[in-house]
Amino acid sequence: MTLLTKTAFRSAPGGLRCFDLLRNIFAAVLVLGVISGPAAADYKLEPGDQIRVSLTGLEGLSFDAIIDAHGNVNLKWLGHFEAKGLLADELENLVRLDAAGKIVKQYNQNGEIYIIQLDGDEIEVARNGYRPIIIGGDVARTGQIDFRPAITAREAVALAGGVRSMLLADDVTVDPIQLMRWQTTYGQAALQHAQAMVQVWRTTSELRQNLDMAPPTLEQVSVSNTVLEELIAEQLRIRTVNQENEAGEREYFEDAEDQAQQRIEILQEQKTELAKALVSDEEEEARVVSMIERGLTAGSRLADTRRTTVLSATRLLEVEEDLAATNLVLTRLKRDGEFYEQERSLRLLQQRRDAHLALRDASLQMDTIAKYLAGASSEIGTESLISDIDYSVTVFRVVDGQLQELRVDKLTQLLPGDSVEISVVQVTQQTQLTE
Structure with missing residues (x-):
């Protein structure tokens, strides 16, 4: 310019x-x-x-x-x-x-x-x-919804005030403040759900020792791709630290067992040699006794020969004791190594169990809040809740100049310009939710 x-x-x-x-x-x-x-x-x-x-x-x-x-x-x-x-x-x-x-x-x-x-x-x-999303059918407020990347059909229903239909009560409205609370609670539960799912993935991959195990995908969670990537990266860091610590422990046990095994081999060789020496000393002692009895040598020579035999026997006994102690050390090292692996497995199993429980609790909370968002109405002192509501989602989308009608689930991510039709398919009971 x-x-x-x-x-x-x-x-x-x-x-x-x-x-x-x-x-x-x-x-x-x-x-x-x-x-x-x-x-x-x-x-x-x-x-x-x-x-x-x-x-x-x-x-x-x-x-x-x-x-x-x-x-x-x-x-x-x-x-x-x-x-x-x-x-x-x-x-x-x-x-x-x-x-x-x-x-x-x-x-x-x-x-x-x-x-x-x-x-x-x-x-x-x-x-x-972006082009807005148009939502209609069984919702409290039909019309336009501002598009944002990764918005799902369930979130669009919530932004439209929840489900409303002739199948529901005559006047189904939503308190905006309560709606914001429920949306916040739903977001927190969705984050906990994703965290628990990623923890289950990490602990399972460690238990199976399968580092190529695929992590959760966007279709399995209700958070953005950025949040999911951060959660996966955090669990990868934890797994890396665990692997480094475990590798150090296993290397220690392997080195210690190798050293104990080498010492056992040396002691075995010493035991063999000392046993041969002891046999030789005992044979020499028997020969000296025979010569003394025949008067062929002095009696003082027997004392020296017996001293040599006792010394050989003592050294053999010491080597046998050392060999037994080293075998015991090796046995304890193997037992400690097995105990460490058992503790590792139990720790990971407990972590995975806790993650499964958190996953279940978050899923239940998400389902409950989704029902609140789908069927809440404002009354004096209470918020009535239409429970066990289900609805179908139909998306009308223009692809290559052609209008397509798509039946999708509630966690499907919408695109700019989508038209969404919500239809209530089941209403079973009404309960009361009081603060």
């Missing part, structure tokens, strides 16, 4: 160099922002979506635009563009290519005119609003 005042317009070369430098700086900042910014999943643009067009450094030229029924968008002085079916980044590229070289007039506070020559890179196009 080149900006020229009247004076700068007359002395274009120097002014151009200066503003080329500014343009390069703006371009570098823009590129860095694109590279370092978070990459968020987007939906293709369709009629009814709103976008915002802005120019780097020229906030006064920013404006919003809505894609019309034909899929086109009027970007004022930038022209008309066909936006249907494009991502916001793709539309931005088209606008930048078309805008390169265009001249725009701009006035400052002093009334001086600026001539702006666009190069396209300074233009940013971003989604500024």
Whole structure:
């Protein structure tokens, strides 16, 4: 983008160099922002979506635009563009290519005119609003609901005030404050449900020693993808610490058992050699006794021979005692290793059991709050609750220009522009909920 005042317009070369430098700086900042910014999943643009067009450094030229029924968008002085079916980044590229070289007039506070020559890179196009969800049928408030990523059919029903039908009471309304409380409670229960499910996954993978076991998916929980990824990452860190500690313990037992086994082998060799020496000493002692009896040698020699025999027997006894003690140490090490594995399994089984209990409690709480949201009505001093209500969800969605009718479950994530039809299929009883 080149900006020229009247004076700068007359002395274009120097002014151009200066503003080329500014343009390069703006371009570098823009590129860095694109590279370092978070990459968020987007939906293709369709009629009814709103976008915002802005120019780097020229906030006064920013404006919003809505894609019309034909899929086109009027970007004022930038022209008309066909936006249907494009991502916001793709539309931005088209606008930048078309805008390169265009001249725009701009006035400052002093009334001086600026001539702006666009190069396209300074233009940013971003989604500024999604097509709303249209909800109808057996809900308290039919009409539009603002779309947000990852919104489910159950949440849409809650935002529409819960279930309302001729099958229910005549006047089914929702206290907004109580509705907010229930929505908050439901969100907390959904988080606890996801935490428990991820803990079950982690403990099961450790018990089975299967590090490739797949973690829970978005279809199994009622939290956003970001929250689920954080929960999984936390459990992965716990599993990594456990694995490192367990590897250290197992290495200790293996090393200790190896050392004990090596000492046993050495003592076995010593025992064999000492046993042979003792036999030899006893044979020598018997030979000396025979020679003394025949008068072939002095009697004093027998004392020396017996001393040698006793020494060999004593050393053999010591080695046998040492060997027995080392065998006992090895037995205890193996027993301690087995006991450690048993304790590890019991600890993980207890953790998984606790996680299963938390999962069950959170599921029950979510189901209960969902019924409150589906069938609550405001009365004096009480909130009456229509319990055991069930309803079906039908989504009408345009795909490739064709309207499709889809039967989905309550945890299905909706898309921008979906039309949702709610139908009550069962009402069995009415109870009272008092604070």
